[in-house]
Amino acid sequence: MSTITWITARGLFGRRRFLLLLPLPLVLLGLAVLCRSLGVDPGEWGPPVLVGLGLAVVLPVVALIIGTGVLGAEIDDGTVVHILTKPLPRWQIVLPKLAVAAGVTAVTVAVPLYVAGVLADSVRLGLALAAAAALGALAYSALFLALSLVTRRPVLLGLVYVLIWEGLLGNFVSGTKVLSIQQYVIALADRIAPTGLLETTVSVPVASVMTALVSVGFTVLAVDRLRSFSVAGETS
Amino acid sequence: MSTLSLTGVSRWYGNVVAVNDISMALGPGVTGLLGPNGAGKTTLLHMMAGFLAPSRGTVTLDDAPTWRNPDVYRRLGLVSEREAVQGFLTAYEFVLASAKLHRLADPAAAARRAIDLVELESAQDRRIGTYSKGMRQRARVAAALVHDPEVLLLDEPFNGMDPRQRLHMMQLLHSLGDAGRTILFSSHILEEVEQVSGTVQVMVAGRLAASGDFRTIRRLMTNRPHVFAVRSTDDRALAVALIAEPSVSGVELDRTGLTVRAGDYGAFTRALPRIALTRGIRVRQLVPSDESLESVFSYLVEA
Numbered sequence: 004m005s006t007i008t009w010i011t012a013r014g015l016f017g018r019r020r021f022l023l024l025l026p027l028p029l030v031l032l033g034l035a036v037l038c039r040s041l042g043v044d045p046g047e048w049g050p051p052v053l054v055g056l057g058l059a060v061v062l063p064v065v066a067l068i069i070g071t072g073v074l075g076a077e078i079d080d081g082t083v084v085h086i087l088t089k090p091l092p093r094w095q096i097v098l099p100k101l102a103v104a105a106g107v108t109a110v111t112v113a114v115p116l117y118v119a120g121v122l123a124d125s126v127r128l129g130l131a132l133a134a135a136a137a138l139g140a141l142a143y144s145a146l147f148l149a150l151s152l153v154t155r156r157p158v159l160l161g162l163v164y165v166l167i168w169e170g171l172l173g174n175f176v177s178g179t180k181v182l183s184i185q186q187y188v189i190a191l192a193d194r195i196a197p198t199g200l201l202e203t204t205v206s207v208p209v210a211s212v213m214t215a216l217v218s219v220g221f222t223v224l225a226v227d228r229l230r231s232f233s234v235a236g237e238t239s
Numbered sequence: 240m241s242t243l244s245l246t247g248v249s250r251w252y253g254n255v256v257a258v259n260d261i262s263m264a265l266g267p268g269v270t271g272l273l274g275p276n277g278a279g280k281t282t283l284l285h286m287m288a289g290f291l292a293p294s295r296g297t298v299t300l301d302d303a304p305t306w307r308n309p310d311v312y313r314r315l316g317l318v319s320e321r322e323a324v325q326g327f328l329t330a331y332e333f334v335l336a337s338a339k340l341h342r343l344a345d346p347a348a349a350a351r352r353a354i355d356l357v358e359l360e361s362a363q364d365r366r367i368g369t370y371s372k373g374m375r376q377r378a379r380v381a382a383a384l385v386h387d388p389e390v391l392l393l394d395e396p397f398n399g400m401d402p403r404q405r406l407h408m409m410q411l412l413h414s415l416g417d418a419g420r421t422i423l424f425s426s427h428i429l430e431e432v433e434q435v436s437g438t439v440q441v442m443v444a445g446r447l448a449a450s451g452d453f454r455t456i457r458r459l460m461t462n463r464p465h466v467f468a469v470r471s472t473d474d475r476a477l478a479v480a481l482i483a484e485p486s487v488s489g490v491e492l493d494r495t496g497l498t499v500r501a502g503d504y505g506a507f508t509r510a511l512p513r514i515a516l517t518r519g520i521r522v523r524q525l526v527p528s529d530e531s532l533e534s535v536f537s538y539l540v541e542a
Binding site for chain 1: 285288290292307309310311312313317319321325327328336339341382383
């Protein structure tokens, strides 16, 4: 494990902020178990729980907390200077941090989604949701990591993207769905396990290409921003 | 042997000029960067360390620019003013992580050597979060020294240190300077700079106000007229007696008391009690009215 990965992981799990991650996946899991045990028709609880809660809220919010935390928290408290005063090409800082963010997000979200998918339909749907969520975790993490380098308010901006762009506009203006990671995840999951539970207007090729573009594009942006990272003096 | 060169360096934020057209070359030895708070010392240090792009001019370490050039950190170390450290790490882990990120051949040995250098061995296995301010500072210095850099920049390194730690840090900087390293530290306290460095760069309001040997600058500072506010039982009689003193260059009398301008600080402070005693005048108040560092610096700018 690289030193950056190690410090990032210790920083992530060492902060209280990490506890924020637990409730959302637990709610998702709890709702799925509850609906299944009460014998509710999966056609009724599947879409709101799997998509409405799992893919539209839990995945992006967990990715937001972690993605803005792996580098943003260090920028906030100034410890980023210790990493930046090393003769490392900046991609060697960004990539390990992205890997930690995407990995932790994927594990946190994919496990409850897998269980919920199995309860709703089949193991295949569970695996499809988990796999698509893992890809979504990578794209979201790249986006939020880059956000923490281009703005001082990455969490706010990230929330605006998730809630307003993906959540609100996606319902009214169908064109916005082409630029919505959530829709890519749904399209990919539906492709792996076709069921009547997941619906999207984005085609699979578009979803695949856009997921890759978002992941690579924002990572490149983050590396470039980190190369020109400025530290503002406290006294001046 | 490395030289850090600044050529016509300016930095502005919108309409505010933080650093104004500074040129200097820092060679081996200890140099103090002296100036009041807000003079632009931190901005200048950040530009030297490659954490800020100059708006104009160039900062180079042996002809390589420091901005957007991580390779300079092989030869440069920075101890920033913000005392942020990963509090969840022990000092040893923290310094070791630094050594590993520098890709040193034997990171463990380098970490131990750096911790030895700042005398932190006894506490090295405690979490940094439990440290005092001075200890945290030393842990950060150890991390900045772990790769034995040729150039070390320290922003207000003595802040929060107790006198013993301060002395130790001063000795450390001395020995590094004597060993041919280029050391620059900033401070807003004259006495700190006096004790550590022979060469000073004085910054006032973003400009380089004076530069050179500390003793010369110190003499300029001590020879400047000092202004005192004096109140006594008989201001007029005291004024008459004081103006006869060679150390006094001017006396002003008004309702609130005397304003005395003294050319020689030491001679005046010895003369006043003697005069008061022989003339039977009781001095009720003696306040140096321009002892703020800003006035010292602004005098330097005029000199």
